[in-house]
Amino acid sequence: MQLTKKKPTTKKGSSFSFKKLGSKKQSSKSSSLISLDIGSFYTKMLVGKQTGNTLIVESALKEKTPNKACADGTVVNASSIASTLNKVISQSNTKTKDVVFTIESTKIIKREFVIHKIPEEDILGLVKHEMGQYLPIDIAGYSIQPSVTGSLSEDDGEKLKVSVNAVPKEMMKQYQQLLTSIGLNPVSMSLNSNSIEKLITFDKKHNPHSEYSGKNVVFIDMGYSCFNISVYEDGVYQFNRDIEVGGEKLDNMIADTLRINLDEAQDVKVELCSQINAVELDQKYSTMPPSYEPKNTNDRVLSNLSATINEWAGQIDKVLQYQIRSRGKNIDEIYLYGGSSLMSGIGGFFESKLAIKTGYTGSVGYCKYPPNINPQDLFTIYGNAVGAFIKI
Helix, strand or coil: CEECCCCCCCCCCCCEECHHHCCCCCCCCCCCEEEEEECCCEEEEEEEEEECCEEEEEEEEEEECCCCCEECCEECCHHHHHHHHHHHHHHHCCCCCEEEEEECCCCCEEEEEEEECCCHHHHHHHHHHHHHHHCCCCHHHEEEEEEEEEEEEECCEEEEEEEEEEEEHHHHHHHHHHHHHCCCEEEEEEEHHHHHHHHHHHHHHHCCCCCCCCCEEEEEEECCCCEEEEEEECCEEEEEEEECCCHHHHHHHHHHHHCCCHHHHHHHHHHHHHHCCHHHHHHHHCCCCCCCCCCCHHHHHHHHHHHHHHHHHHHHHHHHHHHHHHHCCCCCEEEEECHHHHCCCHHHHHHHHHCCCEECCCCCCCEECCCCCCHHHHHHCCHHHHHHCCCC
Protein backbone atom coordinates (compact mmCIF):
# COMPACT_ATOMS: atom_id res chain seq x y z
CA MET A 1 0.00 0.00 0.00
CA GLN A 2 1.39 3.42 -0.96
CA LEU A 3 0.22 6.76 0.42
CA THR A 4 -0.05 9.62 -2.04
CA LYS A 5 0.11 13.37 -1.47
CA LYS A 6 -3.03 14.31 -3.34
CA LYS A 7 -5.00 17.10 -1.71
CA PRO A 8 -8.46 16.39 -0.28
CA THR A 9 -11.19 17.53 -2.61
CA THR A 10 -13.98 18.36 -0.20
CA LYS A 11 -14.19 21.70 1.56
CA LYS A 12 -12.21 21.95 4.79
CA GLY A 13 -14.09 22.60 8.01
CA SER A 14 -17.46 22.69 6.29
CA SER A 15 -20.53 23.50 8.37
CA PHE A 16 -24.07 22.20 8.59
CA SER A 17 -26.59 24.57 6.99
CA PHE A 18 -30.02 25.44 8.39
CA LYS A 19 -31.62 26.32 5.06
CA LYS A 20 -33.67 23.11 4.96
CA LEU A 21 -35.03 23.89 8.43
CA GLY A 22 -36.39 27.21 7.24
CA SER A 23 -33.71 29.63 8.46
CA LYS A 24 -32.90 32.72 6.41
CA LYS A 25 -29.58 33.41 4.74
CA GLN A 26 -27.07 35.63 6.48
CA SER A 27 -28.24 39.22 6.03
CA SER A 28 -24.88 40.39 4.66
CA LYS A 29 -21.60 38.55 4.23
CA SER A 30 -19.72 41.64 5.40
CA SER A 31 -21.78 42.13 8.56
CA SER A 32 -20.93 40.88 12.01
CA LEU A 33 -22.06 37.52 13.35
CA ILE A 34 -22.81 36.14 16.77
CA SER A 35 -20.81 32.96 17.37
CA LEU A 36 -21.96 30.66 20.16
CA ASP A 37 -20.43 27.74 22.01
CA ILE A 38 -23.03 26.48 24.49
CA GLY A 39 -21.27 24.12 26.86
CA SER A 40 -22.45 22.13 29.85
CA PHE A 41 -20.75 24.58 32.22
CA TYR A 42 -20.23 27.86 30.33
CA THR A 43 -21.97 29.53 27.42
CA LYS A 44 -19.40 31.44 25.36
CA MET A 45 -20.32 34.15 22.86
CA LEU A 46 -18.28 36.18 20.39
CA VAL A 47 -19.42 38.98 18.14
CA GLY A 48 -17.18 39.43 15.13
CA LYS A 49 -16.56 38.93 11.45
CA GLN A 50 -14.03 37.83 8.89
CA THR A 51 -12.72 40.54 6.59
CA GLY A 52 -10.25 39.29 4.00
CA ASN A 53 -7.26 37.88 5.84
CA THR A 54 -8.29 39.26 9.23
CA LEU A 55 -10.62 38.06 11.97
CA ILE A 56 -12.21 40.93 13.85
CA VAL A 57 -13.54 40.12 17.32
CA GLU A 58 -15.72 42.92 18.63
CA SER A 59 -16.69 41.39 21.96
CA ALA A 60 -16.23 38.17 23.92
CA LEU A 61 -18.51 37.17 26.77
CA LYS A 62 -19.20 34.09 28.81
CA GLU A 63 -21.94 33.19 31.27
CA LYS A 64 -22.44 30.09 33.36
CA THR A 65 -24.86 27.71 31.67
CA PRO A 66 -27.80 26.95 34.00
CA ASN A 67 -27.29 23.65 35.82
CA LYS A 68 -28.24 20.66 33.63
CA ALA A 69 -29.77 22.96 30.99
CA CYS A 70 -27.40 21.58 28.34
CA ALA A 71 -26.04 18.05 28.66
CA ASP A 72 -23.79 16.29 26.15
CA GLY A 73 -24.60 18.86 23.50
CA THR A 74 -28.36 18.39 23.93
CA VAL A 75 -30.71 21.23 24.85
CA VAL A 76 -32.45 20.02 28.02
CA ASN A 77 -33.96 23.25 29.33
CA ALA A 78 -34.50 25.62 26.40
CA SER A 79 -36.07 28.43 28.44
CA SER A 80 -33.11 28.58 30.86
CA ILE A 81 -30.59 28.67 28.02
CA ALA A 82 -32.69 31.31 26.22
CA SER A 83 -32.50 33.53 29.32
CA THR A 84 -28.72 33.10 29.45
CA LEU A 85 -28.38 33.96 25.75
CA ASN A 86 -30.56 37.04 26.12
CA LYS A 87 -28.35 38.18 29.01
CA VAL A 88 -25.01 37.89 27.14
CA ILE A 89 -26.46 39.37 23.94
CA SER A 90 -27.74 42.34 25.92
CA GLN A 91 -24.31 42.80 27.53
CA SER A 92 -22.63 42.78 24.12
CA ASN A 93 -24.86 45.60 22.80
CA THR A 94 -24.86 43.92 19.38
CA LYS A 95 -27.68 44.51 16.94
CA THR A 96 -26.92 41.56 14.69
CA LYS A 97 -29.32 38.62 14.61
CA ASP A 98 -27.29 36.21 12.47
CA VAL A 99 -25.82 33.34 14.47
CA VAL A 100 -23.29 30.60 13.84
CA PHE A 101 -22.60 28.09 16.55
CA THR A 102 -20.48 25.10 17.36
CA ILE A 103 -21.28 21.94 19.32
CA GLU A 104 -19.87 18.63 20.48
CA SER A 105 -21.74 15.54 21.65
CA THR A 106 -21.21 11.82 22.08
CA LYS A 107 -24.52 11.46 20.19
CA ILE A 108 -22.74 12.60 17.02
CA ILE A 109 -21.57 9.52 15.11
CA LYS A 110 -17.98 9.75 13.85
CA ARG A 111 -16.52 7.18 11.51
CA GLU A 112 -13.59 6.82 9.11
CA PHE A 113 -13.95 4.94 5.81
CA VAL A 114 -11.63 3.90 2.99
CA ILE A 115 -13.57 3.80 -0.28
CA HIS A 116 -12.75 3.38 -3.95
CA LYS A 117 -12.07 6.67 -5.67
CA ILE A 118 -15.35 7.99 -7.06
CA PRO A 119 -16.61 11.42 -8.21
CA GLU A 120 -16.98 13.85 -5.32
CA GLU A 121 -20.71 14.21 -5.88
CA ASP A 122 -21.20 10.48 -5.30
CA ILE A 123 -19.39 10.28 -1.95
CA LEU A 124 -22.33 11.33 0.21
CA GLY A 125 -24.64 8.70 -1.29
CA LEU A 126 -22.07 5.93 -0.83
CA VAL A 127 -21.37 6.97 2.77
CA LYS A 128 -25.09 7.00 3.60
CA HIS A 129 -25.43 3.52 2.13
CA GLU A 130 -22.45 2.19 4.09
CA MET A 131 -23.65 3.69 7.37
CA GLY A 132 -27.18 2.45 6.84
CA GLN A 133 -25.88 -1.06 6.16
CA TYR A 134 -23.53 -1.41 9.11
CA LEU A 135 -24.85 0.84 11.88
CA PRO A 136 -28.05 0.17 13.87
CA ILE A 137 -29.53 3.61 13.15
CA ASP A 138 -32.19 5.16 10.97
CA ILE A 139 -29.93 7.07 8.61
CA ALA A 140 -32.82 9.38 7.65
CA GLY A 141 -32.66 10.84 11.16
CA TYR A 142 -29.12 12.16 10.68
CA SER A 143 -27.49 14.98 8.76
CA ILE A 144 -24.38 13.46 7.17
CA GLN A 145 -21.15 15.36 6.47
CA PRO A 146 -18.33 13.43 4.72
CA SER A 147 -14.87 14.92 4.30
CA VAL A 148 -12.03 13.48 2.23
CA THR A 149 -8.91 13.48 4.44
CA GLY A 150 -6.45 11.82 2.06
CA SER A 151 -5.88 9.19 -0.60
CA LEU A 152 -3.90 6.01 -1.06
CA SER A 153 -3.03 3.47 -3.73
CA GLU A 154 -3.70 -0.24 -3.31
CA ASP A 155 -3.47 -3.22 -5.61
CA ASP A 156 -7.11 -2.86 -6.62
CA GLY A 157 -6.85 0.85 -7.42
CA GLU A 158 -7.00 4.36 -6.00
CA LYS A 159 -8.77 4.80 -2.65
CA LEU A 160 -10.06 7.76 -0.68
CA LYS A 161 -9.87 8.18 3.08
CA VAL A 162 -13.14 9.70 4.23
CA SER A 163 -14.07 11.03 7.66
CA VAL A 164 -17.79 11.21 8.38
CA ASN A 165 -19.79 13.13 10.99
CA ALA A 166 -23.47 12.28 11.43
CA VAL A 167 -25.48 14.71 13.56
CA PRO A 168 -29.00 13.82 14.76
CA LYS A 169 -31.44 16.08 12.92
CA GLU A 170 -33.46 16.39 16.11
CA MET A 171 -30.43 17.95 17.82
CA MET A 172 -30.07 20.50 15.03
CA LYS A 173 -33.79 21.25 15.23
CA GLN A 174 -33.51 21.88 19.00
CA TYR A 175 -30.89 24.56 18.45
CA GLN A 176 -32.78 26.09 15.55
CA GLN A 177 -35.93 26.39 17.66
CA LEU A 178 -33.98 27.73 20.65
CA LEU A 179 -32.31 30.48 18.64
CA THR A 180 -35.35 31.52 16.62
CA SER A 181 -37.41 31.67 19.84
CA ILE A 182 -35.33 34.68 20.95
CA GLY A 183 -35.35 36.36 17.55
CA LEU A 184 -32.04 35.11 16.20
CA ASN A 185 -31.32 33.68 12.74
CA PRO A 186 -29.20 30.50 12.84
CA VAL A 187 -27.04 30.47 9.70
CA SER A 188 -24.85 27.43 10.21
CA MET A 189 -23.59 24.92 12.76
CA SER A 190 -20.07 23.54 13.08
CA LEU A 191 -18.70 20.70 15.12
CA ASN A 192 -15.91 21.77 17.46
CA SER A 193 -13.37 19.74 15.48
CA ASN A 194 -14.45 21.51 12.26
CA SER A 195 -14.16 24.90 13.96
CA ILE A 196 -10.58 24.17 14.98
CA GLU A 197 -9.77 22.90 11.47
CA LYS A 198 -10.97 26.22 10.06
CA LEU A 199 -8.86 28.07 12.62
CA ILE A 200 -5.76 26.09 11.61
CA THR A 201 -6.46 26.48 7.89
CA PHE A 202 -7.01 30.24 8.22
CA ASP A 203 -3.78 30.61 10.19
CA LYS A 204 -1.77 28.62 7.63
CA LYS A 205 -3.22 30.66 4.78
CA HIS A 206 -2.59 34.09 6.25
CA ASN A 207 0.27 33.61 8.71
CA PRO A 208 3.64 32.97 7.01
CA HIS A 209 5.02 31.71 10.33
CA SER A 210 2.12 29.39 11.15
CA GLU A 211 3.04 26.94 13.90
CA TYR A 212 0.82 24.27 12.30
CA SER A 213 2.40 24.01 8.82
CA GLY A 214 3.69 20.54 7.97
CA LYS A 215 2.90 19.15 11.42
CA ASN A 216 0.74 16.39 12.85
CA VAL A 217 -0.97 18.11 15.75
CA VAL A 218 -3.61 17.25 18.32
CA PHE A 219 -6.09 19.66 19.88
CA ILE A 220 -7.67 18.60 23.17
CA ASP A 221 -10.77 20.48 24.25
CA MET A 222 -10.72 19.92 28.00
CA GLY A 223 -14.41 20.48 28.62
CA TYR A 224 -16.67 20.08 31.60
CA SER A 225 -18.48 16.83 30.76
CA CYS A 226 -15.87 15.31 28.42
CA PHE A 227 -12.56 15.86 26.65
CA ASN A 228 -12.62 16.03 22.87
CA ILE A 229 -9.46 14.90 21.03
CA SER A 230 -8.94 15.94 17.40
CA VAL A 231 -6.01 15.06 15.11
CA TYR A 232 -4.92 17.24 12.17
CA GLU A 233 -2.28 16.52 9.54
CA ASP A 234 -0.86 19.68 7.97
CA GLY A 235 -4.13 21.40 8.83
CA VAL A 236 -6.43 18.65 7.52
CA TYR A 237 -8.79 17.00 10.00
CA GLN A 238 -8.12 13.26 10.39
CA PHE A 239 -9.73 11.88 13.50
CA ASN A 240 -11.87 12.83 16.50
CA ARG A 241 -12.85 11.04 19.70
CA ASP A 242 -14.52 11.95 22.97
CA ILE A 243 -13.39 10.57 26.30
CA GLU A 244 -15.75 10.79 29.23
CA VAL A 245 -13.58 12.70 31.67
CA GLY A 246 -13.71 16.38 32.52
CA GLY A 247 -14.11 19.12 35.08
CA GLU A 248 -17.43 17.71 36.22
CA LYS A 249 -15.72 14.67 37.74
CA LEU A 250 -13.44 16.97 39.71
CA ASP A 251 -16.48 18.79 41.08
CA ASN A 252 -18.09 15.52 42.14
CA MET A 253 -14.88 14.26 43.73
CA ILE A 254 -14.40 17.45 45.75
CA ALA A 255 -18.07 17.56 46.79
CA ASP A 256 -17.98 13.93 47.97
CA THR A 257 -14.66 14.28 49.78
CA LEU A 258 -15.47 17.55 51.55
CA ARG A 259 -19.20 16.83 51.88
CA ILE A 260 -20.22 20.12 50.30
CA ASN A 261 -22.61 21.01 47.49
CA LEU A 262 -21.53 21.26 43.84
CA ASP A 263 -21.53 25.07 43.75
CA GLU A 264 -19.14 25.14 46.70
CA ALA A 265 -17.07 22.35 45.14
CA GLN A 266 -16.69 24.37 41.93
CA ASP A 267 -15.33 27.32 43.92
CA VAL A 268 -12.86 25.03 45.69
CA LYS A 269 -11.80 23.54 42.33
CA VAL A 270 -11.11 26.95 40.80
CA GLU A 271 -9.01 27.97 43.80
CA LEU A 272 -7.14 24.65 43.90
CA CYS A 273 -6.38 24.53 40.19
CA SER A 274 -4.99 28.05 40.20
CA GLN A 275 -2.73 27.45 43.22
CA ILE A 276 -1.63 23.82 42.86
CA ASN A 277 0.83 22.99 40.07
CA ALA A 278 -0.11 19.72 38.33
CA VAL A 279 3.54 18.66 37.85
CA GLU A 280 4.41 19.24 41.51
CA LEU A 281 1.21 17.52 42.62
CA ASP A 282 2.07 14.43 40.58
CA GLN A 283 5.66 14.39 41.82
CA LYS A 284 4.41 14.34 45.39
CA TYR A 285 1.67 11.72 45.15
CA SER A 286 2.98 9.44 42.39
CA THR A 287 5.81 8.36 44.68
CA MET A 288 3.44 7.37 47.46
CA PRO A 289 3.07 3.58 48.04
CA PRO A 290 -0.30 1.98 47.15
CA SER A 291 -1.02 1.59 50.86
CA TYR A 292 -0.71 5.34 51.48
CA GLU A 293 -3.54 6.80 53.56
CA PRO A 294 -4.13 10.58 53.35
CA LYS A 295 -3.39 12.38 56.62
CA ASN A 296 -6.49 14.60 56.55
CA THR A 297 -9.36 15.76 54.34
CA ASN A 298 -7.29 18.32 52.42
CA ASP A 299 -4.61 15.71 51.79
CA ARG A 300 -7.28 13.33 50.52
CA VAL A 301 -8.56 15.95 48.05
CA LEU A 302 -5.04 16.50 46.69
CA SER A 303 -4.39 12.75 46.47
CA ASN A 304 -7.67 12.25 44.59
CA LEU A 305 -6.88 15.20 42.32
CA SER A 306 -3.52 13.63 41.45
CA ALA A 307 -5.24 10.32 40.68
CA THR A 308 -7.79 12.12 38.48
CA ILE A 309 -5.29 13.95 36.29
CA ASN A 310 -3.32 10.71 35.91
CA GLU A 311 -6.55 9.05 34.72
CA TRP A 312 -6.91 11.88 32.19
CA ALA A 313 -3.39 11.27 30.91
CA GLY A 314 -3.95 7.51 30.69
CA GLN A 315 -7.12 7.83 28.62
CA ILE A 316 -5.62 10.45 26.32
CA ASP A 317 -2.56 8.24 25.80
CA LYS A 318 -4.73 5.30 24.70
CA VAL A 319 -6.37 7.43 22.00
CA LEU A 320 -3.09 8.90 20.79
CA GLN A 321 -1.25 5.57 20.73
CA TYR A 322 -4.07 4.07 18.66
CA GLN A 323 -3.73 6.97 16.20
CA ILE A 324 0.05 6.64 16.00
CA ARG A 325 -0.22 2.89 15.30
CA SER A 326 -3.06 3.13 12.77
CA ARG A 327 -1.66 6.09 10.83
CA GLY A 328 2.03 5.24 11.22
CA LYS A 329 2.84 8.85 12.09
CA ASN A 330 4.00 10.43 15.32
CA ILE A 331 2.31 13.42 16.92
CA ASP A 332 4.44 16.59 16.75
CA GLU A 333 2.56 18.70 19.27
CA ILE A 334 -0.51 18.81 21.49
CA TYR A 335 -2.51 22.00 22.03
CA LEU A 336 -4.78 22.31 25.05
CA TYR A 337 -7.82 24.53 25.41
CA GLY A 338 -11.11 24.56 27.32
CA GLY A 339 -11.88 25.22 30.98
CA SER A 340 -9.87 22.37 32.51
CA SER A 341 -6.76 23.46 30.60
CA LEU A 342 -6.56 26.46 32.94
CA MET A 343 -5.23 24.20 35.71
CA SER A 344 -1.77 25.41 36.63
CA GLY A 345 0.96 23.21 35.13
CA ILE A 346 -1.38 20.84 33.29
CA GLY A 347 0.50 21.32 30.00
CA GLY A 348 3.81 20.32 31.56
CA PHE A 349 2.15 17.40 33.31
CA PHE A 350 0.74 16.00 30.06
CA GLU A 351 4.06 16.58 28.28
CA SER A 352 5.88 14.50 30.90
CA LYS A 353 3.28 11.71 30.85
CA LEU A 354 2.67 11.53 27.09
CA ALA A 355 6.23 12.34 25.95
CA ILE A 356 4.81 14.78 23.38
CA LYS A 357 5.39 18.54 23.32
CA THR A 358 2.31 20.13 24.88
CA GLY A 359 1.20 23.74 25.09
CA TYR A 360 -1.43 26.27 24.14
CA THR A 361 -2.20 27.84 20.79
CA GLY A 362 -0.91 31.40 20.55
CA SER A 363 -1.45 32.45 16.93
CA VAL A 364 -3.22 35.81 17.16
CA GLY A 365 -1.37 37.83 14.51
CA TYR A 366 -4.28 37.62 12.06
CA CYS A 367 -6.89 38.45 14.68
CA LYS A 368 -7.90 41.91 15.91
CA TYR A 369 -9.64 42.26 19.26
CA PRO A 370 -10.37 44.94 21.87
CA PRO A 371 -7.72 45.66 24.53
CA ASN A 372 -9.98 44.28 27.28
CA ILE A 373 -9.70 40.75 25.80
CA ASN A 374 -6.80 38.59 26.94
CA PRO A 375 -5.32 37.02 23.76
CA GLN A 376 -4.64 33.73 25.56
CA ASP A 377 -8.26 33.57 26.76
CA LEU A 378 -9.46 34.25 23.22
CA PHE A 379 -8.25 30.82 22.11
CA THR A 380 -8.14 28.89 25.38
CA ILE A 381 -11.75 29.75 26.27
CA TYR A 382 -13.34 30.90 23.01
CA GLY A 383 -11.37 28.83 20.45
CA ASN A 384 -14.37 26.89 19.15
CA ALA A 385 -16.43 30.07 18.75
CA VAL A 386 -13.58 31.83 16.91
CA GLY A 387 -13.31 28.98 14.41
CA ALA A 388 -17.08 28.80 13.91
CA PHE A 389 -17.36 32.18 12.17
CA ILE A 390 -14.44 31.55 9.80
CA LYS A 391 -15.31 30.86 6.16
CA ILE A 392 -12.68 29.01 4.13
